[in-house]
Amino acid sequence: AYNFAPGPAALPESVLKQAQADMLEWGDAGASIVEMSHRGPEFMEVATRAEADLRTLLGVPDDYAVLFLPGGATTAQALLPLNFANQGDTVDYVVTGHWGKTALKQLTPAVSVNIAASGEADGYRTIPARDSWRLTPGAAYVHITANETIHGVEYRPAWGETAPDTGDVPLFADFSSSIASEPIDISRYGVIYAGAQKNLGPVGISVVIVRRELLERAGMPRADVFNYSSQLANDSMLNTPPTWNWYVAGLVFRWMLDEGGTVAFNRRSDEKAALLYGAIDGSGGFYRNDIDAAVRSRMNVPFFLADEARNTAFLDGAREAGLIGLKGHRVLGGMRASIYNAMPVDGVRSLVAYMQDFQKTHG
Ligand code: PLP
Helix, strand or coil, X not given: CEECCCCCCCCCHHHHHHHHHHHHCCCCCCCCHHHCCCCCXXXXXXXXXXXXXXXXXXXXXXXXXXEEEECCHHHHHHHHHHHHCCCCCEEEEEECCHHHHHHXXXXXXXXXXXXXXXXXXXXXXXXXXXXXXXXXXXXXXXXXXXXXXXXXEECCHHHCCCCCCCCCCCXXXXXXXXXXXXXXXXXXXXXXXXXXXXXXXXXXXXXXXXXXXXXXXXXXXXXXXXXXXXXXXXXXXXXXXXHHHHHHHHHHHHHHHHCCXXXXXHHHHHHXXXXXXXXXXXXXXXXXXXXXXXXXXXXXXXXXXXXXXXXXXXXXXXXXXXXXXXXXXXXXXXXXXXXXXXXXXXXXXXXXXXXXXXXXXXX
């Protein structure tokens, strides 16, 4: 089946096969990858290689640290203010959908939050223009959601700069659902973070890429395990790390490099998005996506049937055609096709063919 689920999402078949073999026995170690010490030479090699491959894949500059931490993007959202803001500091948040709102809920009451811009008034169908943002001079950071997984809104070149200029205030970005889908200039960001379970691997681990000088900030009083500097000093192994997740993510990084890296995935993402939005827009209103064309996500495509009474028939037929994971998020209803790096162009072609067939029979 082609799996269009938003996350945990599809992984490449070659990665799953390799993971299956290593789950039984790692090389001739006499033990599974999940049975080996995180401090042993075998796992150290896995961990070091994963970081090196991620650095190559994303072009991470040397003055940026890479952390592999347990927990999801929500955990990172809670740790950002603790690590990078001081008591009483203001933090600026730009809210462009559900996950931007979730990030607000993770803030400690010890900071003042300024919502610099929000797309809520128009149902998150667009991203407020950069010149309408009310940024706080001297804020600890500005937080954006690079791609809104539920609302299907993404900073695209047609909107303006994909990494909006925030002057001297560092830009922090939640890249959970779009990391590695195109080349980005990491140096434009102070922090990039992502839960792994969409483009990078299995759920349970997240990647945090941080400009090293920001780690010199004192931040809030916090437990050592929540201290990014301590995590870095311990190579993300302050306590036992999620070794399996880290290892599978490493396989995914290698796969992405073998496939041609972010340049190749950028091309594929353009092709997949053009096919799917083209089918929706060309359906004469049978299907619709309401997002401003300048910020339509290439990763998550929410769409609605004009006649919502047909939703169940659409999903049942899709499943029979081997197309799964298309039910929309409960916040929006309708349908959503998540077309991350592991979704081949042929998967989207199959979906489009199914949508056209469904329209012929029900239109
Ligand atoms: N941010 C974005 C953009 C997401 O898509 C998600 C999950 O789907 C989250 C944050 C929350 O991630 P997690 O469930 O890993 O905490």
